[in-house]
Amino acid sequence: MIYGLGLAKGMGVTLKTLLGPSFTVQYPDRRVGIMGAAKAAGISTPGLIFKRPVKALRAVLGFERIAVMPTQAARFRGNEFTWYEDRCTGCASCAKYCPLGIIKIVTAPGGINMQEGESYAIETFDIDTGRCMFCALCVEACPYDALHMGSEFERGNYVRMDLVLTKEDLIAAPKRPSTWFRPQMEESAYSPFAETLEDMKQAGRHETPSVEQLTKRWVEDRRTDESVED
Amino acid sequence: MPLKTEPITINVGPQHPSTHGVFRMRVTFDGEEVIDVEPIFGYLHRGSEKLAESRTYTQIVTLTDRMDYVASMTNNMSFILSVEKLAGIVPPPRGVWLRMIAAELQRIASHLVATGFFLQDLGALGTPLILMMRERETILELFERLCGARITNSYMRPGGVFMDAPDDFWPALNRFLSDMPHRIDEYEDLISGNEIVAARCDGVAVVDSQTLIDASVTGPMLRASGIDWDLRHRQPYEYYNRVKFNRPLATTSDNYARYIVRIHEMRESLGIIKQCLEQIEPGPVRPETVPALIRPPAGDSYVGTECPKGELGFYLVSDGGVAPYRCKVRAPSLINLTLLREMLIGDKLADLFVTFGSIDINMGEVDR
Ligand code: SF4
Numbered sequence: 001m002i003y004g005l006g007l008a009k010g011m012g013v014t015l016k017t018l019l020g021p022s023f024t025v026q027y028p029d030r031r032v033g034i035m036g037a038a039k040a041a042g043i044s045t046p047g048l049i050f051k052r053p054v055k056a057l058r059a060v061l062g063f064e065r066i067a068v069m070p071t072q073a074a075r076f077r078g079n080e081f082t083w084y085e086d087r088c089t090g091c092a093s094c095a096k097y098c099p100l101g102i103i104k105i106v107t108a109p110g111g112i113n114m115q116e117g118e119s120y121a122i123e124t125f126d127i128d129t130g131r132c133m134f135c136a137l138c139v140e141a142c143p144y145d146a147l148h149m150g151s152e153f154e155r156g157n158y159v160r161m162d163l164v165l166t167k168e169d170l171i172a173a174p175k176r177p178s179t180w181f182r183p184q185m186e187e188s189a190y191s192p193f194a195e196t197l198e199d200m201k202q203a204g205r206h207e208t209p210s211v212e213q214l215t216k217r218w219v220e221d222r223r224t225d226e227s228v229e230d
Numbered sequence: 231m232p233l234k235t236e237p238i239t240i241n242v243g244p245q246h247p248s249t250h251g252v253f254r255m256r257v258t259f260d261g262e263e264v265i266d267v268e269p270i271f272g273y274l275h276r277g278s279e280k281l282a283e284s285r286t287y288t289q290i291v292t293l294t295d296r297m298d299y300v301a302s303m304t305n306n307m308s309f310i311l312s313v314e315k316l317a318g319i320v321p322p323p324r325g326v327w328l329r330m331i332a333a334e335l336q337r338i339a340s341h342l343v344a345t346g347f348f349l350q351d352l353g354a355l356g357t358p359l360i361l362m363m364r365e366r367e368t369i370l371e372l373f374e375r376l377c378g379a380r381i382t383n384s385y386m387r388p389g390g391v392f393m394d395a396p397d398d399f400w401p402a403l404n405r406f407l408s409d410m411p412h413r414i415d416e417y418e419d420l421i422s423g424n425e426i427v428a429a430r431c432d433g434v435a436v437v438d439s440q441t442l443i444d445a446s447v448t449g450p451m452l453r454a455s456g457i458d459w460d461l462r463h464r465q466p467y468e469y470y471n472r473v474k475f476n477r478p479l480a481t482t483s484d485n486y487a488r489y490i491v492r493i494h495e496m497r498e499s500l501g502i503i504k505q506c507l508e509q510i511e512p513g514p515v516r517p518e519t520v521p522a523l524i525r526p527p528a529g530d531s532y533v534g535t536e537c538p539k540g541e542l543g544f545y546l547v548s549d550g551g552v553a554p555y556r557c558k559v560r561a562p563s564l565i566n567l568t569l570l571r572e573m574l575i576g577d578k579l580a581d582l583f584v585t586f587g588s589i590d591i592n593m594g595e596v597d598r
């Protein structure tokens with residue numbers, strides 16, 4: 001054995017890796033050259049030079065940065081749950097299934113629900129994401145596909161209380177459910193990073209009748225029954 | 231003229247970057263030589279075993295993720311096998327194959343971390359570790375496609391896995407399988423023939439096989455001393471009796487042997503995944519009949535599984551309720567660590583952390 005051969009071989013691997021493509025992804029933004037800056041601005045490179053020379057100069061000097069969104073898988077169990085109020089019956093299966101017991105649900109009689117007709121109105125629906133471990137067992141437990149994992153991950157906060165997602169937060173949040181445990185979304189090739197799913201009927205794996213049909217089936221029919229009994 | 235030295239006791243850890251977590255050693259040196267080591271652990275104790283007593287069997291899966299957080303999939307698998315034995319659940323074939331694929335990927339990822347940090351401790355700052363983290367990243371991305379999480383997977387459920395793999399998982403897995411052998415060749419080029427690694431590792435921290443057996447050490451550490459003990463082969467669980475694989479052995483039982491066994495095991499794992507892919511067939515991944523709240527009959531069960539670090543088993547006692555009456559974990563990290571003193575006495579100060587790294591422990595599992 002020639003002494004030093006192993007070292008030389010190792011150095012070869014290092015050199016090869018050094019010259020090869022970079023594996024590291026810059027986040028949250030990365031530096032772009034003049035061509036990258038033109039592409040980000042949506043104009044051709046000469047166009048950038050003539051129309052926006054300052055930007056072009058900055059790009060050449062390496063000061064121009066563009067935001068990077070790392071790619072995630074569609075099943076990514078993200079922060080920020082997606083919750084459809086109209087699908088939720090207030091059954092609290094999610095709260096019971098949660099290993100940490102951090103979902104708080106308060107309900108009152110009243111309200112009309114997508115799946116079951118008359119149901120409980122949700123008064124409080126708090127998820128303390130500060131203690132959540134994103135195991136998604138609550139999503140697995142939800143029988144009405146009302147609760148989904150979200151796909152956000154930038155939710156840094158200065159105050160712990162701000163990490164509690166209230167009903168209002170959940171309603172206002174963009175509806176980008178993750179496809180975790182939702183085969184119907186995977187079948188429809190939905191991607192949480194490209195589109196939102198505002199329509200609560202698309203989110204479920206169950207039948208999707210129209211609101212009129214549901215109202216008729218669950219509310220009006222029963223009203224008639226009751227009036228007959230009266 | 232020999233220098234006169236006197237013993238000095240140094241406290242290493244618990245917050246020491248080289249102790250792979252919060253581990254503390256009280257080491258007595260004489261000059262540069264280690265004359266006594268007292269391992270002290272318990273700094274990361276979270277009471278997982280006790281917590282398990284108040285959770286349902288499905289909820290405990292999330293706890294197992296956090297024991298050995300470098301190898302969550304194999305932890306899931308070990309626990310699930312024990313529950314299935316206890317409750318008499320028979321998983322469908324596709325679920326089993328998926329679990330095996332996930333577990334073997336996890337074995338590669340865990341061995342990458344083990345070797346990477348071992349070399350880091352050796353003084354190879356950066357290069358090997360970063361290269362290995364790169365490949366581990368690919369595996370973690372595969373896991374993210376599979377179950378939406380990279381480390382705390384919670385992928386497996388009693389009776390199979392929670393959901394079938396998505397369509398984009400298979401091409402990505404095939405890409406990884408065709409790429410990884412070249413990467414392992416690269417590591418071998420970089421490390422295995424390296425004279426410095428050889429000079430630092432050959433013949434350091436040798437333990438004879440009888441001591442290892444007496445201390446019930448398992449895993450790569452035992453196989454590095456030439457003992458052919460692999461539970462996947464000796465007591466096949468899942469479908470490991472339907473795949474063929476070699477058990478890499480080394481005879482010298484020193485730090486280098488422990489390293490090289492892990493490198494070869496990665497190749498074997500790739501082979502196992504390829505065979506799983508040949509045999510996997512479409513079908514359900516979880517039987518319809520398993521209830522959400524499992525109530526196993528009163529009794530107990532233990533299934534030993536070959537985890538990246540050694541034999542991991544969950545001993546579960548059920549009293550017929552929704553939560554186990556008792557859950558005891560046989561953690562390989564803790565048991566392999568008990569030999570630390572024997573391995574280190576007589577070694578040099580510089581080899582202290584190298585040897586420690588070669589055991590490949592995870593404090594999350596040692597303290598639970
Ligand atoms: S993701 Fe897990 S910890 Fe978080 S609210 Fe759901 S069940 Fe609870």
Ligand code: SF4
Binds near residue numbers: 090092141143146
């Ligand atoms: S989110 Fe789902 S499980 Fe939770 S209360 Fe609403 S319907 Fe029930």
